[in-house]
Amino acid sequence: MPRLEVRKTYKLYIGGKFPRSESGRSYEVSSAGRSPKFLANAAQGSRKDIRDAVVAARGAVKGWSGATAYNRGQVLYRVGEVLEGRRDQFIAEVAASEGLTKPQATKLVDAAIDRWVWYAGWPDKLAQVLGNLNPVAGPYFDISAPEPTGVVGVLAPQDSSLLGLVSVIAPAIVSGNTVVVVASEDRPLPAISLGEVLATSDVPAGVVNIVTGRTAELAPWLASHADVNALDLTGATELPWAELEASAAETLKRVVRPAGDGSGAEEPDWLVTPDLSRMHAFLETKTVWHPKGM
Amino acid sequence: MSPTSATSQARELLGVSSLTNKALRTWLYGLPGVDQVGLEGRAAALATRSIKTDSKAWAIDTAIGMIDLTTLEGADTPGKVRSLCAKAELPDPTDLSTPQVAAVCVYGDLVGVAKDALRGSDINVAAVATAFPSGRATLPVKLADTRDAVEAGADEVDMVIDRGAFLAGDYRLVFDQIAAVKQACARPDDAPDAHLKVILETGELATYDNVRRASWLAMLAGADFIKTSTGKIQPAATMPVTLLMLEAVRDWRELTGAMVGVKPAGGIRTSKDALRYLVMVSEIAGDDWLTPQWFRFGASSLLTDLLLQRQKLRTGAYSGADYVTID
Numbered sequence: 001m002p003r004l005e006v007r008k009t010y011k012l013y014i015g016g017k018f019p020r021s022e023s024g025r026s027y028e029v030s031s032a033g034r035s036p037k038f039l040a041n042a043a044q045g046s047r048k049d050i051r052d053a054v055v056a057a058r059g060a061v062k063g064w065s066g067a068t069a070y071n072r073g074q075v076l077y078r079v080g081e082v083l084e085g086r087r088d089q090f091i092a093e094v095a096a097s098e099g100l101t102k103p104q105a106t107k108l109v110d111a112a113i114d115r116w117v118w119y120a121g122w123p124d125k126l127a128q129v130l131g132n133l134n135p136v137a138g139p140y141f142d143i144s145a146p147e148p149t150g151v152v153g154v155l156a157p158q159d160s161s162l163l164g165l166v167s168v169i170a171p172a173i174v175s176g177n178t179v180v181v182v183a184s185e186d187r188p189l190p191a192i193s194l195g196e197v198l199a200t201s202d203v204p205a206g207v208v209n210i211v212t213g214r215t216a217e218l219a220p221w222l223a224s225h226a227d228v229n230a231l232d233l234t235g236a237t238e239l240p241w242a243e244l245e246a247s248a249a250e251t252l253k254r255v256v257r258p259a260g261d262g263s264g265a266e267e268p269d270w271l272v273t274p275d276l277s278r279m280h281a282f283l284e285t286k287t288v289w290h291p292k293g294m
Numbered sequence: 295m296s297p298t299s300a301t302s303q304a305r306e307l308l309g310v311s312s313l314t315n316k317a318l319r320t321w322l323y324g325l326p327g328v329d330q331v332g333l334e335g336r337a338a339a340l341a342t343r344s345i346k347t348d349s350k351a352w353a354i355d356t357a358i359g360m361i362d363l364t365t366l367e368g369a370d371t372p373g374k375v376r377s378l379c380a381k382a383e384l385p386d387p388t389d390l391s392t393p394q395v396a397a398v399c400v401y402g403d404l405v406g407v408a409k410d411a412l413r414g415s416d417i418n419v420a421a422v423a424t425a426f427p428s429g430r431a432t433l434p435v436k437l438a439d440t441r442d443a444v445e446a447g448a449d450e451v452d453m454v455i456d457r458g459a460f461l462a463g464d465y466r467l468v469f470d471q472i473a474a475v476k477q478a479c480a481r482p483d484d485a486p487d488a489h490l491k492v493i494l495e496t497g498e499l500a501t502y503d504n505v506r507r508a509s510w511l512a513m514l515a516g517a518d519f520i521k522t523s524t525g526k527i528q529p530a531a532t533m534p535v536t537l538l539m540l541e542a543v544r545d546w547r548e549l550t551g552a553m554v555g556v557k558p559a560g561g562i563r564t565s566k567d568a569l570r571y572l573v574m575v576s577e578i579a580g581d582d583w584l585t586p587q588w589f590r591f592g593a594s595s596l597l598t599d600l601l602l603q604r605q606k607l608r609t610g611a612y613s614g615a616d617y618v619t620i621d
Contacts, residue, residue: 051612058615226605227614250611 009041010188012049012212013195015056016205021213022048029188032099039096042188045213047221050180053209054227057151057178060206065148065176069124072176076120079201083113086197090162090190097161097187111271112163118273119170126175126279134287141290146283148176149254153222155215155235161187163270165194168234169208171278177230178207180222184235188212215239223247230254230282237265256281300473300516307514307550315466318511322465325510328502328538337533340577341570350569354604355393357568357596358385360586362420362557364399364594365621366427366525372407375400378621379411386601387619389608395597396586397450401426402439405446420450420491424475427495427524429454433471440478443488450489451479454524455508457498465511472515491519491557496535497527505535509542519555525592530560536571540578556583559592565603568596594621 009026011018025044030036043049064072083090087109095105127145134142152172157164161184172179183191195210211218216239223231223244231248233241237258245255256278258265301313310317345353363382365374379398386392397418398408408419421443425431431439436453443451453475459467472492479488492512496505512520520539523530536558543554556579562568568591575583583589598618605613 054612221612224611225614226611226617247611251614 007038007040010043010192010212012043012045012053013192013199013208013210014049014053015059015209016199018195018199019049019052021045022052025213027213029097029186031096032187037096039189042192042212045182045211045218047218049211049213050182050218050221050225053180053211054151054153054222054225056206056209057180058227060178060204061148061150061176063204064173064178064207067176069127072123072174073120075202076123076170076174077117079197079203080113080117080120082197082201083116083194086193087113089193093189093193094162097184097189098159108160108163108271112166115163115166115274116170119174119279122174122279123176126283129276130280130283130285136289139292141292142287143290144285144287146175146280147286149282149284150177150229151227152177152179152230152232152282153225153228153253154179154181154232155219155222156181156183156191157235157267157270158184158186158215158237159267160270162190162194164234164267165191167270167274168232168278169194171274172230172232172282173203173207174279175283177282179209180228181208181210182215182218182222182235183210183212185213185215219244220247223253224250226251228253230256232256232281233258234267237267241265254281300469300476300514304469304514313466313469315464318465318469319463322507322511325503325506328506330502333502333534333537337537337574340537340574341533343570343573345569345573350603351607353569353572354565354600354607356584357565357572357591358600358604359393359396360590361395361597361600362397362399362559362590362592363395363597364525364559364592366399366401366422370401370404372404374621375404375407376411379408379417381597381619381621382417383412383415385597385619386604388617389604392601392604396590399450399452399592402443402446402448405443405448409447418449419447420452421446421448422452422454422524424453424471426452426454426493427526429456429495430458433474436471437474437478440475444479444481448488449486450491450519451475452491452493452521454493454495455512457495460499460504460508460511465507468508468511469515472512472517476516489518490516491521491555492517493521493524493559494539495524495527496522496532497529502534502538505538506542509539510546513542513546513554517554519557519590521557521559521590521592523558523560523592525560528561531558531562531592533570533574537574537578540575540583543583544579553582553588555588555590557590557592562591562593563595563599565596565599568600 021043023046026041027044029039090109131145136142259268260266382395397420399420402421405421423440424436494508601618602613
């Protein structure tokens with residue numbers, strides 16, 4: 001018997017909940033490739049959704065950054081487990097979103113899950129690698145330790161819908177930051193499913209907030225928002241990203257530029273094993289002096 | 295107004311020769327009953343108005359000017375009160391066009407500190423009195439508490455009614471206490487009397503009918519303001535309860551010609567909420583009430599959110615908690 005098609009209209013992921021866009025808008029998402037096919041409707045977020053997401057992210061900073069590094073590692077590893085459990089769904093979505101064959105998509109999804117697990121191992125090692133006992137000319141210990149910067153706004157890569165997405169979210173939250181992510185405009189389905197994964201794992205509400213919609217409409221609000229501490233422009237390759245950087249500078253945000261320069265900006269090769277730079281970009285360094293010999 | 299003149303005015307209004315508890319009960323029970331569903335529906339409908347651009351800017355400034363900036367903690371220190379007063383005088387140091395708040399509200403023993411800190415400004419000092427927040431003390435203690443605050447220079451006194459007596463049906467006792475505290479707010483000679491705000495603590499009154507009765511009883515006894523809550527009990531100020539009290543002051547003016555103010559307090563934290571209350575004031579009581587003289591917000595964190603919204607309107611970018619002073 002033929003089944004009635006179940007057409008999906010997805011929502012946003014903000015503060016651990018799945019609200020509709022405040023604007024009530026949604027847009028059609030189609031598959032990539034020669035003959036685009038309707039995949040689902042995605043919520044078309046507005047500036048007020050960005051505002052709400054930043055409020056949720058700010059509220060989650062204290063608990064997430066205050067959790068022990070070991071605990072954060074466990075929580076992130078649990079996300080890796082849930083990702084693995086939904087591997088087939090992600091393969092189908094990545095294949096449809098990026099116009100790939102199943103073996104190609106499988107390679108990218110496996111790399112994405114491995115990437116997440118790789119980052120899950122980092123929380124309790126960052127301080128050893130990036131912290132330091134500084135030599136000083138006096139009877140003091142002088143210790144530098146990395147601390148999260150706070151709320152990070154992330155423009156997710158436009159092309160790599162899962163591997164790229166994971167590669168920008170994970171390094172930001174590893175150290176205790178919380179993120180507001182603007183998902184890939186044309187390929188948001190893996191991001192939406194990642195939101196469902198995060199909601200059903202142990203990640204506290206508000207640590208990751210995912211807004212779907214038009215990147216060009218949402219990015220300026222994220223860049224100018226005074227309660228956002230850092231901005232990842234990786235997904236802004238098609239936008240005048242220098243203007244976004246200038247806007248972010250008004251409130252002294254840390255900014256990660258897209259790879260490449262100016263109009264030559266492009267997405268990096270996400271299959272390359274990352275270094276520490278993306279984690280390092282969203283850290284502050286706290287240095288304390290402590291008298292010796294007591 | 296002395297207790298006797300309050301009593302005689304009440305006798306006249308009720309049309310009785312002696313103001314007994316029975317007469318008060320008959321009068322209060324003669325007030326129309328509250329339609330709960332209708333009331334909550336009306337409050338919810340008024341909360342859906344959209345206030346934008348110029349109107350929003352006006353409403354935010356008006357709301358800031360109506361705030362009783364409040365700190366009522368056991369841990370209040372003179373330093374905390376002084377910093378609160380500094381914020382009351384200059385809410386946003388990055389924008390000197392920001393209006394000042396209406397008053398600073400503190401416990402009675404800190405009135406002197408607040409008065410000193412606010413010397414030379416137009417900001418009033420309000421003190422909570424009469425065994426705030428429970429109100430469980432004998433009348434002489436409540437009166438001493440009130441006089442203490444008035445002598446220290448309080449411009450306004452926020453008293454709590456005896457909810458126990460009210461719920462037990464002892465309306466005459468509640469009336470007498472309010473009238474006596476009102477008298478204790480008086481200053482000799484030409485010095486202005488302290489304004490009396492009567493806190494009904496609606497969260498403990500159980501029904502909307504009781505809120506209406508308590509509002510009328512307080513106005514009958516000489517309240518200058520009726521106030522929803524202490525902020526120590528949940529639920530504190532809600533839209534329906536405030537709507538009911540706005541109706542009461544509107545009807546009181548119809549009856550007597552005198553205006554009484556309304557102050558929702560507790561639980562109003564966002565600009566959106568504050569704007570909804572202003573819509574309600576305008577729609578229910580009328581625009582005459584849209585001034586700090588007749589409408590106040592009892593709040594502390596509300597000011598911060600109003601300032602953030604004000605900065606958003608001014609700069610076009612969303613602001614953050616790092617850009618406003620902490621209390």
